[in-house]
Structures are given as C-alpha cells and as structure tokens.
Amino acid sequence: MILDALLARATQRLLQAGSASPRLDAEVLLCHALGVDRTWLYTWGDREPPVFERARFEALLAARALGHPVAYLTGEREFWGLRLATSSHTLIPRPDTERLVEAALAHASPPEGHLLDLGTGTGAIALAFASEQPGWSVVGIDQRPEAVSLARYNAERLAIGNVEFRVGDWFTALDHADSVERFALIVSNPPYIAADDPHLQQGDVRFEPASALIAAEEGLADLRHLASEARAYLVPGGWLLLEHGQGQGRAVRDALAAVGYDEIATLRDLGGHERVSLGRRVDSVTGEGRS
Structure with missing residues (x-):
C-alpha cells in the first residue's frame, strides 16, 4: 500500500x-x-x-x-516554535498557554530581570520566555522530579542557558535560611479544573497527570493560593500572571484584589476566552511599585 x-x-x-x-x-x-x-x-x-x-x-x-495523545506517542510537541520533549509525567503544552508567554514578554520591559515559572512541567513557559529574553534569569519549579528532569533535558537540547529548574512544592524551593528570592515576574499555569468536570473524561486530558489538572474549590484552590502567596516573592512593582479556565476570570481577579494587587486585568486567548489574569504588587502603605 x-x-x-x-x-x-x-x-x-x-x-x-x-x-x-x-x-x-x-x-x-x-x-x-x-x-x-x-x-x-x-x-x-x-x-x-x-x-x-x-x-x-x-x-x-x-x-x-x-x-492516547499524539504528543505522548511521538514524545514531543512544538510550543512557541520550540520542539519540546514530552512525557506522561507532564501536561502537554497547548497553544492557549502561549498567551501567558506573550503577556509575560509584554511586561518584561527591562533588558535584565528575574522570572519564576511555577508548575513548569516540560519547561515550556520558562524556555519560551528565556529564549526571547536572554538577559533575564529564569527559574522553573515543579513538585514532580520527573517533570524537572524533563525540563532540564529540554533546556539542554535547545541550548537555552539562562534558565534553571528545581524540585519544590510551589514556593518551597525559594526559601533559604537567611533570604527569600524575589522576582519581577511570576507566571504559572496551575491546576484549575474541578474534580467533577466532564472534560476530564474527554480527549487527551484522560491520559495526562491528574495532579497537574485538578484543583479543589471548583478548580480555584491553587489559583487562590498563588495569588495570596506570590506577593512575598515579588519585588515591588512586580507582576503575577496566572493562566486559568475560561470561566474563572472574575474569581481570579477577585482573588488578586483581595490581597492587594493593583492594575488587575484579564487577557483573552485566540478563541476569545478569558485565559490569563494578572496583577501588580504595590505596597499599600507607601505606594512603592507604582509608576
């Protein structure tokens, strides 16, 4: 034939x-x-x-x-023009997440800075940003050692040297005995699907790791946790950018407002759905961080 x-x-x-x-x-x-x-x-x-x-x-x-997902069968997926190795230990990088990369790049005005990518998976977001901003230092964190190993492999294969990957549960890999690392940008595509969402029984997500997909509180628990905790790891004037589900924009904006972020906004993806919400850290007393 x-x-x-x-x-x-x-x-x-x-x-x-x-x-x-x-x-x-x-x-x-x-x-x-x-x-x-x-x-x-x-x-x-x-x-x-x-x-x-x-x-x-x-x-x-x-x-x-x-x-079975094509990305798992072939062991790779293209994201932001980068050919990334994939495995069943990580989410499959998707085009919608490129909106988060675009938003991060739009807020990376200085030629040098520090970006943190939480729940990095294959390293897609961290590597895409690092490839576009070689003057920036990028840290990617994931709680799964297998994911961190894969992200490091992708960085080596792509020869992107301004990024490092660590194992940790959200911010735990950043706390040291005498200091806390701080960043101008913190980005994340965290778990944001409710446990009873019917989409979990459809398509590729049936084969992806549940720990990277499902969050409590109708999918909002990790988004709220990041909104609350990220302020301590942002420099004054730093930005937090969160990818979320298409119906979660208002809840994420509320979570950012509740802990004092300023300039809160939500960006839409190519399909017209609310996809990325962001806010800026401003000191509520001194106004430090305002431009």
Missing part, C-alpha cells in the same frame, strides 16, 4: 475513533514512524513504506485510536 492510501485509511480510522484532527494526527504519526517531515510525505506519497516502519505506524495508529 502506498503512503497516500495508507494515510487515507488511517485518517478514516481516526475519524471513526473520534479524533478532532484525524488527518493531522495520521500525518504526524506516519512522519514519526518513517523519520521524515511532512514535506517529504507530501512529495513521496506514491512510495510504499518499509515493512518495519509500517508496523510501527500501525502500532502508533492503534494507540491513537484508543485516545
């Missing part, structure tokens, strides 16, 4: 299995099995695949038909 026919059959199989992007999934998996890019696939669609590579593709296709 030539490649064009193999792709057509695979696309139909994934369509029947409920894939939202059957043709793209089939192409990505076939490219991975053959070790080629999609341009090669389009050019040489009249060729027959070697026996071993076709068997490999059929195995990947069967796993995708069962719902």
Whole structure:
C-alpha cells in the first residue's frame, strides 16, 4: 500500500475513533514512524513504506485510536516554535498557554530581570520566555522530579542557558535560611479544573497527570493560593500572571484584589476566552511599585 492510501485509511480510522484532527494526527504519526517531515510525505506519497516502519505506524495508529495523545506517542510537541520533549509525567503544552508567554514578554520591559515559572512541567513557559529574553534569569519549579528532569533535558537540547529548574512544592524551593528570592515576574499555569468536570473524561486530558489538572474549590484552590502567596516573592512593582479556565476570570481577579494587587486585568486567548489574569504588587502603605 502506498503512503497516500495508507494515510487515507488511517485518517478514516481516526475519524471513526473520534479524533478532532484525524488527518493531522495520521500525518504526524506516519512522519514519526518513517523519520521524515511532512514535506517529504507530501512529495513521496506514491512510495510504499518499509515493512518495519509500517508496523510501527500501525502500532502508533492503534494507540491513537484508543485516545492516547499524539504528543505522548511521538514524545514531543512544538510550543512557541520550540520542539519540546514530552512525557506522561507532564501536561502537554497547548497553544492557549502561549498567551501567558506573550503577556509575560509584554511586561518584561527591562533588558535584565528575574522570572519564576511555577508548575513548569516540560519547561515550556520558562524556555519560551528565556529564549526571547536572554538577559533575564529564569527559574522553573515543579513538585514532580520527573517533570524537572524533563525540563532540564529540554533546556539542554535547545541550548537555552539562562534558565534553571528545581524540585519544590510551589514556593518551597525559594526559601533559604537567611533570604527569600524575589522576582519581577511570576507566571504559572496551575491546576484549575474541578474534580467533577466532564472534560476530564474527554480527549487527551484522560491520559495526562491528574495532579497537574485538578484543583479543589471548583478548580480555584491553587489559583487562590498563588495569588495570596506570590506577593512575598515579588519585588515591588512586580507582576503575577496566572493562566486559568475560561470561566474563572472574575474569581481570579477577585482573588488578586483581595490581597492587594493593583492594575488587575484579564487577557483573552485566540478563541476569545478569558485565559490569563494578572496583577501588580504595590505596597499599600507607601505606594512603592507604582509608576
């Protein structure tokens, strides 16, 4: 069977299995099995695949038909133009999160500074920012050692040297005996899905780590915790930027206002949904941090 026919059959199989992007999934998996890019696939669609590579593709296709994420099957996903290694220990980087990177870059006005990425996972946010701001020092933290190892691997593979990754539960990796590290920007894409949300039984999230998805208080517990605790780790005038679910903007703005942030706003993603809320640390007594 030539490649064009193999792709057509695979696309139909994934369509029947409920894939939202059957043709793209089939192409990505076939490219991975053959070790080629999609341009090669389009050019040489009249060729027959070697026996071993076709068997490999059929195995990947069967796993995708069962719902396994393409990013886990291929072991990589592109984010902000960076090719990132992925694993089942981390969330799959998604385009919506690029909105958080854009917002962080928009608030990184000095040529040098310090950014903290909490719950870094693959390191996607930290690495995207660090690649655009080589004068900044970036720290990424995750409570899962497997995630931190993966983020470090991604940094090494991409040769991004102005970032480091640590194991810790939110801010615990920042407290030292005689000092506390402080940052001009703190960003996070924390767990924000309620435990009973039906979306947890759909699509790729069925296979992603629950600890990176689910939060108490209808998905708001970690967002509220970060809003409350981050002030102590921000320099005066520093910004906290939080990714959240499309219906959580008001609750996150309220959480930021309750602990004294200023210039609070919510930004929308490409789909028009509220996606990132942010606020600026201002000393309520002296007004330090105001421009």
